[in-house]
Amino acid sequence: xxxxxxxxxxxxxxxxxxxxxxxxxxxxxxxxxxxxxxxxxxxxxxxxxxxxxxxxxxxxxxxxxxxxxxxxxxxxxxxxxxxxxxxxxxxxxxxxxxxxxxxxxxxxxxxxxxxxxxxxxxxxxxxxxxxxxxxxxxxxxxxxxxxxxxxxxxxxxxxxxxxxxxxxxxxxxxxxxxxxxxxxxxxxxxxxxxxxxxxxxxxxxxxxxxxxxxxxxxxxxxxxxxxxxxxxxxxxxxxxxxxxxxxxxxxxxxxxxxxxxxxxxxxxxxxxxxxxxxxxxxxxxxxxxxxxxxxxxxxxxxxxxxxxxxxxxxxxxxxxxxxxxxxxxxxxxxxxxxxxxxxxxxxxxxxxxxxxxxxxxxxxxxxxxxxxxxxxxxxxxxxxxxxxxxxxxxxxxxxxxxxxxxxxxxxxxxxxxxxxxxxxxxxxxxxxxxxxxxxxxxxxxxx
Amino acid sequence: xxxxxxxxxxxxxxxxxxxxxxxxxxxxxxxxxxxxxxxxxxxxxxxxxxxxxxxxxxxxxxxxxxxxxxxxxxxxxxxxxxxxxxxxxxxxxxxxxxxxxxxxxxxxxxxxxxxxxxxxxxxxxxxxxxxxxxxxxxxxxxxxxxxxxxxxxxxxxxxxxxxxxxxxxxxxxxxxxxxxxxxxxxxxxxxxxxxxxxxxxxxxxxxxxxxxxxxxxxxxxxxxxxxxxxxxxxxxxxxxxxxxxxxxxxxxxxxxxxxxxxxxxxxxxxxxxxxxxxxxxxxxxxxxxxxxxxxxx
Numbered sequence: 001x002x003x004x005x006x007x008x009x010x011x012x013x014x015x016x017x018x019x020x021x022x023x024x025x026x027x028x029x030x031x032x033x034x035x036x037x038x039x040x041x042x043x044x045x046x047x048x049x050x051x052x053x054x055x056x057x058x059x060x061x062x063x064x065x066x067x068x069x070x071x072x073x074x075x076x077x078x079x080x081x082x083x084x085x086x087x088x089x090x091x092x093x094x095x096x097x098x099x100x101x102x103x104x105x106x107x108x109x110x111x112x113x114x115x116x117x118x119x120x121x122x123x124x125x126x127x128x129x130x131x132x133x134x135x136x137x138x139x140x141x142x143x144x145x146x147x148x149x150x151x152x153x154x155x156x157x158x159x160x161x162x163x164x165x166x167x168x169x170x171x172x173x174x175x176x177x178x179x180x181x182x183x184x185x186x187x188x189x190x191x192x193x194x195x196x197x198x199x200x201x202x203x204x205x206x207x208x209x210x211x212x213x214x215x216x217x218x219x220x221x222x223x224x225x226x227x228x229x230x231x232x233x234x235x236x237x238x239x240x241x242x243x244x245x246x247x248x249x250x251x252x253x254x255x256x257x258x259x260x261x262x263x264x265x266x267x268x269x270x271x272x273x274x275x276x277x278x279x280x281x282x283x284x285x286x287x288x289x290x291x292x293x294x295x296x297x298x299x300x301x302x303x304x305x306x307x308x309x310x311x312x313x314x315x316x317x318x319x320x321x322x323x324x325x326x327x328x329x330x331x332x333x334x335x336x337x338x339x340x341x342x343x344x345x346x347x348x349x350x351x352x353x354x355x356x357x358x359x360x361x362x363x364x365x366x367x368x369x370x371x372x373x374x375x376x377x378x379x380x381x382x383x384x385x386x387x388x389x390x391x392x393x394x395x396x397x398x399x400x401x402x403x404x405x406x407x408x409x410x411x412x413x414x415x416x417x418x419x420x421x422x423x424x425x426x427x428x429x430x431x432x433x434x435x436x437x438x439x440x441x442x443x444x445x446x447x
Numbered sequence: 448x449x450x451x452x453x454x455x456x457x458x459x460x461x462x463x464x465x466x467x468x469x470x471x472x473x474x475x476x477x478x479x480x481x482x483x484x485x486x487x488x489x490x491x492x493x494x495x496x497x498x499x500x501x502x503x504x505x506x507x508x509x510x511x512x513x514x515x516x517x518x519x520x521x522x523x524x525x526x527x528x529x530x531x532x533x534x535x536x537x538x539x540x541x542x543x544x545x546x547x548x549x550x551x552x553x554x555x556x557x558x559x560x561x562x563x564x565x566x567x568x569x570x571x572x573x574x575x576x577x578x579x580x581x582x583x584x585x586x587x588x589x590x591x592x593x594x595x596x597x598x599x600x601x602x603x604x605x606x607x608x609x610x611x612x613x614x615x616x617x618x619x620x621x622x623x624x625x626x627x628x629x630x631x632x633x634x635x636x637x638x639x640x641x642x643x644x645x646x647x648x649x650x651x652x653x654x655x656x657x658x659x660x661x662x663x664x665x666x667x668x669x670x671x672x673x674x675x676x677x678x679x680x681x682x683x684x685x686x687x688x689x690x691x692x693x694x695x696x697x698x699x700x701x702x703x704x705x706x707x708x709x710x711x712x713x714x715x716x717x718x719x720x721x722x723x724x725x726x727x728x729x730x731x732x733x734x735x736x737x738x739x740x741x742x743x744x
Binding site for chain 2 (some may be wrong): 101120124269272415420429
């Protein structure tokens with residue numbers, strides 16, 4: 001169908017409501033502190049309901065753990081309640097979050113990545129200084145530096161609290177590799193040859209969720225991260241680097257070569273998350289790039305018995321003369337939680353102090369990696385040996401993080417880059433066309 | 448009947464009953480359009496101050512934005528395919544239905560069925576139909592009839608994707624329009640048809656000289672409905688491909704949505720929504736003009 005009159009009206013109403021609300025929204029939550037660095041406001045702890053607008057799976061480890069902790073806190077503080085409003089679908093979440101931000105109606109706690117949009121909110125003093133908050137709660141040193149660094153803005157400031165720690169691996173099927181006579185790629189340059197050999201053996205080389213765009217954009221980030229280091233994407237958006245320079249061109253050519261070698265399954269651009277994963281877990285595709293949030297599907301007995309013993313993983317391969325170390329790759333701490341400075345009061349501080357201290361233990365018991373170094377992850381009973389190995393790998397992670405580009409670039413350029421990237425890999429545009437379109441877009445949208 | 452023919456008391460009651468829907472229409476449709484018009488003169492990301500930019504958004508739209516024009520032409524293609532299925536095919540089916548003596552109700556119900564299925568279910572259904580994997584129904588059907596060479600990833604091929612995302616929309620409501628046209632055809636006076644037949648008119652003459660002129664007012668209404676609905680088409684393309692690959696299935700509506708809610712460029716998105724409103728009004732004007740001229744001829 002179509003946008004019915006009511007629906008298109010509703011969208012416009014939403015936008016205009018946001019406009020009107022923002023005009024008179026200066027007073028929202030004015031009873032709280034609004035100084036982002038006042039992390040220990042004076043006053044009495046008055047129990048009330050607080051809300052967390054979040055984008056996480058409803059039955060996932062974070063929500064389960066926080067619900068349990070909030071329940072415990074409420075027993076000691078009658079009248080307290082943590083209202084969790086989750087929108088797991090990220091595009092829908094961003095729409096909700098940005099509209100509420102425009103209307104100045106964000107709740108006490110809300111999820112955000114370190115995006116340019118969040119940077120604007122931080123610049124307006126609407127998010128608490130989390131570095132100071134964690135320090136004053138005596139929790140700062142518990143966190144893995146990589147988990148905190150992932151949440152930082154370009155200037156190093158920290159306004160989001162991590163709740164996860166993930167490692168992104170290339171999962172692969174040993175049996176299919178053997179059939180095709182290919183080895184784990186030592187460098188990124190080995191990828192096209194690996195794909196060609198797998199194709200020749202009639203095997204789909206890499207399963208990719210092309211519909212959601214970000215998985216392909218990860219590949220775009222890999223080459224520059226190795227050749228130029230983690231700052232390249234920041235230079236790119238600041239105009240100090242361009243895809244037309246040596247680093248950028250090499251990355252674009254590499255992406256183009258992946259397309260030419262038919263690395264991704266036919267029709268990848270319209271394949272969704274679950275279908276892509278099924279390609280790998282059914283033994284059709286040889287490689288699958290995904291994070292440890294899928295451990296319960298890839299490293300336990302819930303994995304199809306026919307491929308269970310054939311699955312292994314390797315980390316992001318190097319390039320010649322790489323600027324980053326082998327133990328540095330995409331190690332995100334997930335979307336972070338920001339604390340609204342307009343509604344921050346003794347209760348929010350007290351609850352966060354209680355919850356964040358308790359959280360690592362409860363969360364690690366679900367089999368997930370805690371963003372802190374204070375606890376050991378409980379390995380589930382039905383885990384394969386791979387589970388423990390992946391968990392241990394987290395203790396050997398370097399400091400530099402390959403940041404996903406979709407959280408770094410301005411949204412308009414990012415959308416354009418994602419679209420053009422699909423066309424580049426499909427062979428619909430040439431590397432030169434890709435470079436000029438994306439560079440132009442970044443310059444045009446730079447503020 | 449006009450209000451002046453009514454006694455004064457019922458004129459009051461007409462006003463009383465008309466006012467609430469008019470108010471609702473004003474608040475839900477007219478007000479947002481006016482506000483979009485207002486917003487379209489500003490540059491605004493939702494959180495920092497709005498800046499007045501005059502006609503800059505329109506200038507950018509018409510001269511600086513290649514995606515806008517790509518999306519515009521895609522929208523026209525989408526409308527063309529929807530109209531072909533919703534009016535052309537529906538007219539053929541409705542005419543055939545007239546000659547059907549048994550099972551008419553069943554056929555009508557079957558044709559109407561897709562109109563009551565939720566959009567998300569339709570998108571999922573067509574995702575399976577177009578899939579390039581082993582569950583791709585279209586590809587499998589092609590192989591059954593020996594046309595393997597036409598097998599492809601329908602939603603990933605930039606040459607087929609626009610048609611592929613238009614078909615579910617056209618298919619979905621063709622039953623509804625078929626029903627409306629069928630009802631109009633039923634109302635064509637039988638004695639006129641019989642007289643023409645006695646005069647030796649063939650099937651085609653019967654259709655062009657008797658039936659079509661009679662259903663012209665209904666035809667105009669269905670054309671306007673189908674066209675404006677198709678111009679505002681959004682959900683099936685959004686759900687199936689989100690405008691991709693690249694911008695191959697990007698419509699003005701999906702582009703506007705992304706501009707507003709992904710890029711948080713509310714001013715520019717408002718300019719686009721004003722364009723969509725204008726586009727719908729122009730389309731309606733053209734249809735009315737075209738069909739009226741034909742009627743006068």
